[in-house]
Amino acid sequence: MTPTLFGLLILERDPYVLADAAGLVQAWFQDAGGFAAIGLFVYILYALTIPSEQAESAKSRASVTTFMLVMAVVSLLLYVGYVVLLAGGKGVDVTNFRQTSTDGSFVKAVAPKFSLNLQPMALMLAGLAAVLGIGQPFAANVLKMRGRRIWALAKLGFKEASRAKLYWVFLLFLLPFLFPAKWYFLFKAENELRSTVSITAYAMNFVLLLPAVLLAAFSIPRDIRDQNIYTIVTKPVERFEIVFGRFLGYAGLLSVVLLLMTTVGWLYILTTGVSKEAEADTYKARVPVRGKMVFASRKADFQGTNVGREFDYRKYIAGDPSSPQRAVWSYPRVPNALIRDRDYVPCEFTFDIFRMTKGVENRGVDLTVRVTTRQAGQVPPVDQKDGTWRWADEARGQLYAKDAKDAVRKLRGLGPNDDVNAEAVFRYAEPPPPGQPPSKEWAALNELTEKYGFFEIAGKEIFDYHPESINIPVGLFKNAQQPGGDASLPAISIAIKCQTGGQMLGVAEGDLYLLEGQRLFAENYFKTSFGLWCRLCILVGIAIVLSTYLAGVIALLGAAVTFFCGYFGDHIADMATGNSSAGGPFRAVNSLLKAEQPTAQADPANSLAKLTDGGDLFFSWMVRRFINVVPDLDSYSWTGYLSEGFSVPLECLAMNLLTTVGYLLPWFVLSFYLMRSREVAA
Amino acid sequence: MAQDVIVETRNLTKTYRDFWGRKKKTALNALDLSINKGEIFGLLGPNGSGKTTTIKLLLGLLFPTTGDAFVFGESSANVEKNERIGYLPEESYLYRFLNAEETLDFYGRLFNIPSSVRRKRAAELIELVGLGNDKKRILREYSKGMRQRIGLAQALINDPDLIILDEPTSGLDPLGTAWMKELILDLRNKGKTVLMCSHRLDDVQDVCDRIAILFNGDLQEQGTVTKLVEDAQRMQITATGLALTDALKHDLDAVIKKHGGTLDGFGHPSTTLEKLFLRVVDESRARPGRRYLPPTEATPAAKS
Numbered sequence: 001m002t003p004t005l006f007g008l009l010i011l012e013r014d015p016y017v018l019a020d021a022a023g024l025v026q027a028w029f030q031d032a033g034g035f036a037a038i039g040l041f042v043y044i045l046y047a048l049t050i051p052s053e054q055a056e057s058a059k060s061r062a063s064v065t066t067f068m069l070v071m072a073v074v075s076l077l078l079y080v081g082y083v084v085l086l087a088g089g090k091g092v093d094v095t096n097f098r099q100t101s102t103d104g105s106f107v108k109a110v111a112p113k114f115s116l117n118l119q120p121m122a123l124m125l126a127g128l129a130a131v132l133g134i135g136q137p138f139a140a141n142v143l144k145m146r147g148r149r150i151w152a153l154a155k156l157g158f159k160e161a162s163r164a165k166l167y168w169v170f171l172l173f174l175l176p177f178l179f180p181a182k183w184y185f186l187f188k189a190e191n192e193l194r195s196t197v198s199i200t201a202y203a204m205n206f207v208l209l210l211p212a213v214l215l216a217a218f219s220i221p222r223d224i225r226d227q228n229i230y231t232i233v234t235k236p237v238e239r240f241e242i243v244f245g246r247f248l249g250y251a252g253l254l255s256v257v258l259l260l261m262t263t264v265g266w267l268y269i270l271t272t273g274v275s276k277e278a279e280a281d282t283y284k285a286r287v288p289v290r291g292k293m294v295f296a297s298r299k300a301d302f303q304g305t306n307v308g309r310e311f312d313y314r315k316y317i318a319g320d321p322s323s324p325q326r327a328v329w330s331y332p333r334v335p336n337a338l339i340r341d342r343d344y345v346p347c348e349f350t351f352d353i354f355r356m357t358k359g360v361e362n363r364g365v366d367l368t369v370r371v372t373t374r375q376a377g378q379v380p381p382v383d384q385k386d387g388t389w390r391w392a393d394e395a396r397g398q399l400y401a402k403d404a405k406d407a408v409r410k411l412r413g414l415g416p417n418d419d420v421n422a423e424a425v426f427r428y429a430e431p432p433p434p435g436q437p438p439s440k441e442w443a444a445l446n447e448l449t450e451k452y453g454f455f456e457i458a459g460k461e462i463f464d465y466h467p468e469s470i471n472i473p474v475g476l477f478k479n480a481q482q483p484g485g486d487a488s489l490p491a492i493s494i495a496i497k498c499q500t501g502g503q504m505l506g507v508a509e510g511d512l513y514l515l516e517g518q519r520l521f522a523e524n525y526f527k528t529s530f531g532l533w534c535r536l537c538i539l540v541g542i543a544i545v546l547s548t549y550l551a552g553v554i555a556l557l558g559a560a561v562t563f564f565c566g567y568f569g570d571h572i573a574d575m576a577t578g579n580s581s582a583g584g585p586f587r588a589v590n591s592l593l594k595a596e597q598p599t600a601q602a603d604p605a606n607s608l609a610k611l612t613d614g615g616d617l618f619f620s621w622m623v624r625r626f627i628n629v630v631p632d633l634d635s636y637s638w639t640g641y642l643s644e645g646f647s648v649p650l651e652c653l654a655m656n657l658l659t660t661v662g663y664l665l666p667w668f669v670l671s672f673y674l675m676r677s678r679e680v681a682a
Numbered sequence: 683m684a685q686d687v688i689v690e691t692r693n694l695t696k697t698y699r700d701f702w703g704r705k706k707k708t709a710l711n712a713l714d715l716s717i718n719k720g721e722i723f724g725l726l727g728p729n730g731s732g733k734t735t736t737i738k739l740l741l742g743l744l745f746p747t748t749g750d751a752f753v754f755g756e757s758s759a760n761v762e763k764n765e766r767i768g769y770l771p772e773e774s775y776l777y778r779f780l781n782a783e784e785t786l787d788f789y790g791r792l793f794n795i796p797s798s799v800r801r802k803r804a805a806e807l808i809e810l811v812g813l814g815n816d817k818k819r820i821l822r823e824y825s826k827g828m829r830q831r832i833g834l835a836q837a838l839i840n841d842p843d844l845i846i847l848d849e850p851t852s853g854l855d856p857l858g859t860a861w862m863k864e865l866i867l868d869l870r871n872k873g874k875t876v877l878m879c880s881h882r883l884d885d886v887q888d889v890c891d892r893i894a895i896l897f898n899g900d901l902q903e904q905g906t907v908t909k910l911v912e913d914a915q916r917m918q919i920t921a922t923g924l925a926l927t928d929a930l931k932h933d934l935d936a937v938i939k940k941h942g943g944t945l946d947g948f949g950h951p952s953t954t955l956e957k958l959f960l961r962v963v964d965e966s967r968a969r970p971g972r973r974y975l976p977p978t979e980a981t982p983a984a985k986s
Contacts, residue, residue, distance in 0.1 A: 060759045061745070144761075152791030156777065163779040163820075227775040231836065234741045234769040235792040236761055681743035682698075 016655035020111035033127015071133030078126030153245020190277035216543035217556035239675035285524035285647035288513035291329035314506035319498030322387035330490035352506030365500035373453030374485030450475030531636035566633035584616025689717040693749035724890035725879035733879040768842035807835040826853035
């Protein structure tokens with residue numbers, strides 16, 4: 001994810017919400033189940049090869065229950081069924097965790113959807129059976145765990161770190177506050193809070209993650225080296241309790257530090273204050289209602305224009321009064337919260353302007369924002385020179401125009417034949433302040449939108465990357481809830497047109513939203529830390545699990561590589577799917593040796609090119625196996641939300657917790673088997 | 683398995699292998715052993731004989747290559763058996779950043795002992811091992827002997843039925859050694875079973891009911907201490923109230939020859955060095971002050 005220079009939340013992917021839970025669980029059983037199946041089959045094969053004269057203790061350590069055997073057989077049969085379906089091409093639609101979006105969709109990755117098709121179901125059930133099989137001894141062990149023992153081990157880790165005076169390291173976090181960045185860099189006033197939040201987030205990541213991995217990777221190896229572990233495993237302590245206790249201890253310690261750091265960061269902002277510009281832009285926690293965006297024009301396949309910018313997050317629509325190109329946000333339904341106790345719903349947007357001509361000095365570009373419901377469906381113009389979209393039901397459109405004029409005449413006390421410009425009158429209608437009755441213009445406009453489901457603001461001037469808003473009468477949303485209209489249309493559509501000629505308007509799905517309300521910045525500040533907390537838990541978990549079998553340094557490297565690969569999830573996904581524009585490593589070496597451009601097309605007839613492509617294919621296959629082990633760290637990043645003034649939804653944090661548990665659970669099962677098979681005194 | 687057998691090994695073997703699975707060393711070879719309830723059992727042997735390996739196998743710190751080890755009738759792999767075991771390792775491998783109270787509290791929690799019982803028992807044990815004045819000091823500041831004492835306290839925190847002591851007198855001064863031996867005997871008197879291994883033969887001889895001698899992983903001897911140390915080929919006569927005169931020697935020689943024996947020699951029975959040390963310390967405590975005078979000072983006349 002490329003950081004923006006001027007603010008505005010970049011949403012290349014939608015955060016997970018509760019509605020994604022079923023799809024994620026299915027994907028989890030498919031992925032984790034695959035690893036579980038390999039583990040289960042290897043374990044059973046190992047157990048079956050133990051000679052009968054072997055020690056009883058050896059047999060008990062590798063005991064195979066009937067349940068495990070049954071689950072292994074069920075899993076195997078389902079995998080065979082899956083292969084048959086795959087070969088026969090039946091029941092396709094495999095749900096992948098890092099599913100790439102469909103063409104035309106703006107976000108690059110979407111949450112997996114629960115699928116009832118045969119292939120994904122077979123994969124899921126096979127995985128489920130394998131998870132149950134390999135998880136049975138683990139679950140039995142978990143039932144034997146006792147809170148008092150786990151707490152003792154957790155407290156030990158806590159005391160160990162505090163008595164080693166680890167807190168001195170955490171005091172490094174205060175440096176950015178002692179030497180504020182604004183002493184060294186010039187920020188625009190509106191970016192002050194963004195910079196503070198970003199720098200604080202970087203500092204917290206650095207100061208917390210580094211000690212976390214160091215603490216966790218060396219704890220169990222050090223216990224084994226110093227033989228402290230002798231005095232623990234000779235007590236009635238389950239081996240997994242040692243792992244879990246250590247995990248809780250370090251996670252608890254780091255949680256306390258994280259809470260303190262978050263509080264310090266918040267107090268800094270509270271006590272030093274923010275500029276008025278920053279306060280207006282970002283010192284808030286907006287609750288947006290986001291829609292799906294598509295491009296629309298006379299041509300049905302219009303996908304927006306690429307203006308050649310390296311950062312291809314946004315696509316562009318041409319600006320001109322005669323341009324039929326639109327960026328259209330659609331909302332399939334209207335949340336009730338948008339209608340309750342309000343006169344209007346703010347619609348906020350921030351766009352990029354790509355200037356083909358110099359334009360007018362000190363002038364932005366003008367937009368037309370048209371908001372419609374199902375009852376006011378719009379169609380693109382047919383005439384090549386016409387850029388105005390029309391009502392699908394022309395008679396209704398004419399009725400609207402007539403009623404609008406009549407409403408204005410009534411407001412102005414004019415006669416039925418007097419000519420009026422309804423658009424100009426309603427353009428300047430302002431919603432009432434809270435608790436005040438609405439103006440006559442606003443009341444008329446509201447009535448009109450409620451009746452027809454149509455609202456338009458023309459000539460709205462915007463500047464490059466500067467947040468702007470319009471107020472939509474609540475009547476329009478009431479109209480959207482009424483029956484009638486074209487059921488195939490979304491409940492609400494917001495179409496943006498750029499009116500200024502010679503300018504291109506850059507838009508992305510996250511650039512426009514309806515504002516449901518606002519929450520407290522302080523609340524948002526603390527919620528943002530939850531994502532970092534999840535990351536900490538993941539890093540501590542991986543490091544501790546690896547350290548149950550590997551030496552401290554190797555565990556440290558393994559955990560660090562696995563974790564930090566998560567920051568390059570998109571790139572790894574590209575490598576796994578073969579979508580990397582420069583090919584894989586084999587082609588890259590070939591290009592390097594032949595001094596070719598990385599993006600040069602390989603000659604398909606060249607045997608060396610064939611060979612490198614084959615190598616890259618194998619590499620992609622390898623990366624696909626590895627990708628499921630890499631944590632999806634992007635999904636835990638909320639700093640952008642905070643720095644841009646957007647509220648972090650609670651359900652997204654709940655999903656963070658769910659995915660963290662889902663990610664750590666297979667690691668913990670692995671640690672259980674590793675610890676059980678380890679001779680701590682060898 | 684008989685009711686009163688607490689520890690039993692059957693053909694217990696441990697072979698260490700290298701990375702490639704090749705045999706490196708057989709640390710313990712087909713050990714058959716049984717330890718009964720209420721006895722003090724000593725494992726003897728030189729370094730590398732397999733004593734500590736046996737203990738580690740019993741505790742589940744190592745896994746047997748072949749054979750089995752049972753404690754309280756359960757496999758050594760069973761974690762639940764540890765509820766009734768107290769273990770003092772050779773070195774006191776405790777967490778040195780904890781103080782004595784915290785150490786006992788930590789290990790008490792591992793036994794899932796409720797808070798009130800844990801606190802009471804910890805206080806009693808700290809007094810028992812004589813660390814009442816040092817209970818707030820972290821273990822890093824302790825001497826080796828003090829660490830051995832707190833190590834013993836942690837081994838007793840669960841009031842175990844079987845106490846396994848690996849070199850229990852290691853690092854202790856003679857007073858501490860005597861105290862430890864008394865404590866071991868006291869534990870036996872309370873019905874506990876003790877398995878200990880030591881290099882200090884006098885310690886073993888003083889407290890153990892039965893011993894096993896290992897050498898190079900093989901069991902060489904096993905039996906009661908009195909039986910094993912008895913020299914059946916020779917006889918000792920001890921008498922008091924007699925002066926060792928030539929006439930007495932002549933008469934005794936005649937009697938022994940008459941019965942077909944040979945007189946090897948005469949002398950005064952000696953005490954052990956430990957008993958001498960303890961006597962000197964006790965007397966010094968009773969009457970402080972210097973007692974020893976070098977021969978030159980004691981007999982100035984002899985100089986001239």
